[in-house]
Amino acid sequence: MSTRTRNHADAGHPGAIEGKPAGGLDKGEAPPMRRTRRRGAGRGFRRFYSVIATIVVLLIWEGGVRLFAVPALILPAPSVVFATLWERRDLYIAFSVPTTIEIVIGFFVAAVAGILLGILVSFSSFARSTFYPMLISSQLIPKVAIAPVFVIWFGTGLESKVFIAFLIAFFPIMISTMVGLQAIETDMVKLFKSMGASSTTTFIKLRLPAALPNIFAGMKIGMTLAVVGAIVAEFVAADRGLGYYLLYANGQLDSPGVFGAIMLLTVIGVILYYLVEWSQHLFMPSALIRAADLTQATM
Amino acid sequence: MDVLRPSPSGVVAAEITIAEPMVRLRGVSKVYRSLRRNGTDVEALRPLDLNIARGEFVTIVGPSGCGKSTLLSLIAGLSPYTTGEIDIGGRPVAGPYTDLGIVFQKDLLLSWRTILDNVLIQAEVRGLDRRKAAARAAELLALVGLSGFEQFLPHELSGGMRQRVAICRALLHNPPLLLMDEPFAALDAITRDQLTLDFQRFWQRDRRTVVFITHNLVEAVFLGDRVIVMTPRPGGIAEILDIDLARPRNLAVRDTPDFARYTRRIHDLFIETGIIKAE
Numbered sequence: 047m048s049t050r051t052r053n054h055a056d057a058g059h060p061g062a063i064e065g066k067p068a069g070g071l072d073k074g075e076a077p078p079m080r081r082t083r084r085r086g087a088g089r090g091f092r093r094f095y096s097v098i099a100t101i102v103v104l105l106i107w108e109g110g111v112r113l114f115a116v117p118a119l120i121l122p123a124p125s126v127v128f129a130t131l132w133e134r135r136d137l138y139i140a141f142s143v144p145t146t147i148e149i150v151i152g153f154f155v156a157a158v159a160g161i162l163l164g165i166l167v168s169f170s171s172f173a174r175s176t177f178y179p180m181l182i183s184s185q186l187i188p189k190v191a192i193a194p195v196f197v198i199w200f201g202t203g204l205e206s207k208v209f210i211a212f213l214i215a216f217f218p219i220m221i222s223t224m225v226g227l228q229a230i231e232t233d234m235v236k237l238f239k240s241m242g243a244s245s246t247t248t249f250i251k252l253r254l255p256a257a258l259p260n261i262f263a264g265m266k267i268g269m270t271l272a273v274v275g276a277i278v279a280e281f282v283a284a285d286r287g288l289g290y291y292l293l294y295a296n297g298q299l300d301s302p303g304v305f306g307a308i309m310l311l312t313v314i315g316v317i318l319y320y321l322v323e324w325s326q327h328l329f330m331p332s333a334l335i336r337a338a339d340l341t342q343a344t345m
Numbered sequence: 346m347d348v349l350r351p352s353p354s355g356v357v358a359a360e361i362t363i364a365e366p367m368v369r370l371r372g373v374s375k376v377y378r379s380l381r382r383n384g385t386d387v388e389a390l391r392p393l394d395l396n397i398a399r400g401e402f403v404t405i406v407g408p409s410g411c412g413k414s415t416l417l418s419l420i421a422g423l424s425p426y427t428t429g430e431i432d433i434g435g436r437p438v439a440g441p442y443t444d445l446g447i448v449f450q451k452d453l454l455l456s457w458r459t460i461l462d463n464v465l466i467q468a469e470v471r472g473l474d475r476r477k478a479a480a481r482a483a484e485l486l487a488l489v490g491l492s493g494f495e496q497f498l499p500h501e502l503s504g505g506m507r508q509r510v511a512i513c514r515a516l517l518h519n520p521p522l523l524l525m526d527e528p529f530a531a532l533d534a535i536t537r538d539q540l541t542l543d544f545q546r547f548w549q550r551d552r553r554t555v556v557f558i559t560h561n562l563v564e565a566v567f568l569g570d571r572v573i574v575m576t577p578r579p580g581g582i583a584e585i586l587d588i589d590l591a592r593p594r595n596l597a598v599r600d601t602p603d604f605a606r607y608t609r610r611i612h613d614l615f616i617e618t619g620i621i622k623a624e
Binding site for chain 1: 421
């Protein structure tokens with residue numbers, strides 16, 4: 047991997063530009079103003095905006111349920127859900143573990159396979175003409191519908207869940223890898239050729255690092271899909287896990303139990319999502335990730 | 346770096362042209378074959394001869410689509426030529442020729458690398474000694490007025506600064522030949538003037554061979570020892586002008602009658618060849 051994290055001149059570092067010798071710069075060529083400096087003060091507080099928003103939503107929910115006296119069977123108040131979570135904490139923890147393991151392994155296999163297949167299809171025209179159409183058509187089969195088949199093949203244990211989570215998560219990762227690897231300007235490739243770069247060098251120094259933002263975007267989507275995959279798999283056949291409990295509690299008309307499982311699942315999914323996002327910093331300069339996040343936000 | 350020549354007069358350059366051409370093109374043409382069965386082939390370049398002397402600054406001027414970028418690609422060995430032969434320093438060009446530097450219209454900096462690392466990519470790909478290369482990179486960046494920006498990322502710099510970095514990258518391995526494909530075309534007029542002036546000064550230090558493509562005839566006359574005027578597609582050489590203006594040339598030279606005579610001549614050639622329709 048040619049990219050490194052390093053303490054480069056941080057965009058948010060005040061005085062980074064003032065410290066430079068002014069004589070070296072020509073007139074009319076001042077570097078663009080840095081956006082981050084102004085943002086600096088409010089940034090620490092803004093971090094809590096999402097927490098505050100969540101609390102506000104929960105309060106409205108709680109107030110609405112009490113005001114209109116909604117029965118717990120239809121919509122339990124957050125306080126009831128939290129109480130249920132606390133009462134059955136041993137069960138919820140015990141059931142969170144297998145589900146989390148299924149999601150994580152499924153996602154990990156999907157990431158490795160998706161990236162490798164994306165690379166293979168990008169560089170081998172043989173793979174592109176034989177293997178790739180098959181992969182696409184395989185994506186058109188509703189995986190939820192054939193999930194029972196995987197249970198027959200892989201049993202009711204961990205393997206079938208991991209397989210379904212993998213199958214749902216891997217496609218966006220592969221496609222975004224391919225898109226990233228191909229989005230290179232032809233002049234850039236010419237430049238590398240004129241330096242005498244082999245195709246391996248061009249791949250390591252140019253294509254792969256250039257594709258990283260796309261690969262990570264695909265992995266973020268893949269992570270949310272892995273959660274869906276694991277739960278669907280547990281719906282089909284399982285004797286433990288949050289998906290299993292969701293179905294069980296629903297059968298008992300135990301709405302607080304259902305909502306407890308949903309809340310827990312949401313928290314696990316969000317944590318895993320942010321883990322993927324955070325891992326980006328191991329491969330890309332932070333300033334660049336911020337710039338990329340801004341463009342994504344405006345899309 | 347090449348030995349500094351004491352007197353950069355046109356006479357010396359002319360003698361060198363005859364003695365040892367740096368780049369030699371003989372009957373070089375380029376035809377893009379149609380991919381469809383009955384499609385017509387597109388002739389991009391008519392067979393042309395061209396000698397470029399060691400240490401010469403040659404500018405190639407022509408409208409877009411006249412094949413000047415194609416010509417540069419052929420010299421760099423990045424695209425195969427249909428007929429003729431090209432050699433650089435006596436060695437025939439077959440496949441990418443690596444003993445040169447290229448600057449494109451876009452700076453093509455790698456967004457995830459710092460300015461210094463962007464210049465050093467040249468050394469990394471070529472497997473040069475990193476410590477020596479880093480010292481030279483710092484030296485080059487200082488020459489173009491960018492010392493202090495080594496650890497910045499490309500998006501933190503302006504377009505003109507980024508193009509300066511691209512020039513440093515092209516020269517890191519000290520190539521005898523520098524190819525430039527409309528390097529200043531994407532910049533605003535003021536930055537462009539500044540870079541043109543700076544680049545002339547920069548070039549006069551070591552006088553390496555430069556092939557500079559532009560569609561701006563003022564830029565072509567200002568920078569070139571010789572200006573090669575292209576015809577419209579299929580591209581050929583309409584005329585070669587020797588620019589006899591003393592260096593270093595300052596911006597005011599553009600308002601002199603001598604300078605106007607050259608641009609007038611190119612203008613007339615454009616009208617003759619139908620590039621510009623006469624009023």
